[in-house]
Amino acid sequence: MTTALNIRLGASILGATLALLSCNVSADLVIPEVAEAQKRFQDNPGIFDQTDQYCTEKTLDAVCTLPGTVFEGGGKGQCKRELTDTKISLQCQRTESVEIDRKIPDTFSIDPPFPSVTDRFCAKKKAQDTCSVTLSHNGKQETYDGVCEELRDEQGYRFRPQVRLLLSCQPVKKAPERVYTPVSTVRKLFSQGL
Structure with missing residues (x-):
């Protein structure tokens, strides 16, 4: 009787182990704060938390200019939204090819x-x-x-x-570092079109 119980118990443990191993296992590699920012970015197509020095006082899709030669990263651009860490930034992105x-x-x-x-x-x-x-x-x-x-x-x-x-x-000459300035709550509301 003990042998039969041990065999059934062993078979149950083996079955449970195989069931666990056959499950699809996935890990969420996105940090919760980043996932929240990604959701805000997707759900609010006009909102931004900060602007770089080239898009200060400008709106989404406004024309902007990056200093320096094209090799240095300069040229004509457009103010576009970008997710930087956990913040949504309005920054000048070069439009020239x-x-x-x-x-x-x-x-x-x-x-x-x-x-x-x-x-x-x-x-x-x-x-x-x-x-x-x-x-x-x-x-x-x-x-x-x-x-x-x-x-x-x-x-x-x-x-x-x-x-x-x-x-x-x-x-030889590096492009200036982007400096971000937080956007006021009022501007955030207007950037959403509310």
């Missing part, structure tokens, strides 16, 4: 040592050497001077990114 064909190999690694790659403008050069970039700006070829910089390039998930070390031709 700028393409740089760097011909960088698609090589990344999760674990060190990370692969070292070079763009075509810094081939056979080292960090801090001068370089020139040829880019397409609104379909027209333009050339700009730069400097070879070592960067840590990441893609993928926040907690387990793929990494590579990149030697790349970058502008």
Whole structure:
């Protein structure tokens, strides 16, 4: 009798274990605050919490200008909404077409040592050497001077990114850092069209 009970108990435990293992298991990788901000972004197409210095006192879709050359990130733009962390930002986004064909190999690694790659403008050069970039700006070829910089390039998930070390031709003069200013409650209400 004890043997039969042990066999039935063992079979029940085995069955329960197999049932648990066969279930689809998924984990929510989005932080609750970010999920809430994403929902607000989708549910309120006109609202924003802060503006960058180029869209201050401007409305959604207004024309704006980013300082610097197109290689530095400058040019004509439009005030668009962007989700930055847990805030909805109205920021100037460049509307001009700028393409740089760097011909960088698609090589990344999760674990060190990370692969070292070079763009075509810094081939056979080292960090801090001068370089020139040829880019397409609104379909027209333009050339700009730069400097070879070592960067840590990441893609993928926040907690387990793929990494590579990149030697790349970058502008000598960097684009100004975006500075965000909170929007008043009254402006938030008007941005929703209420």
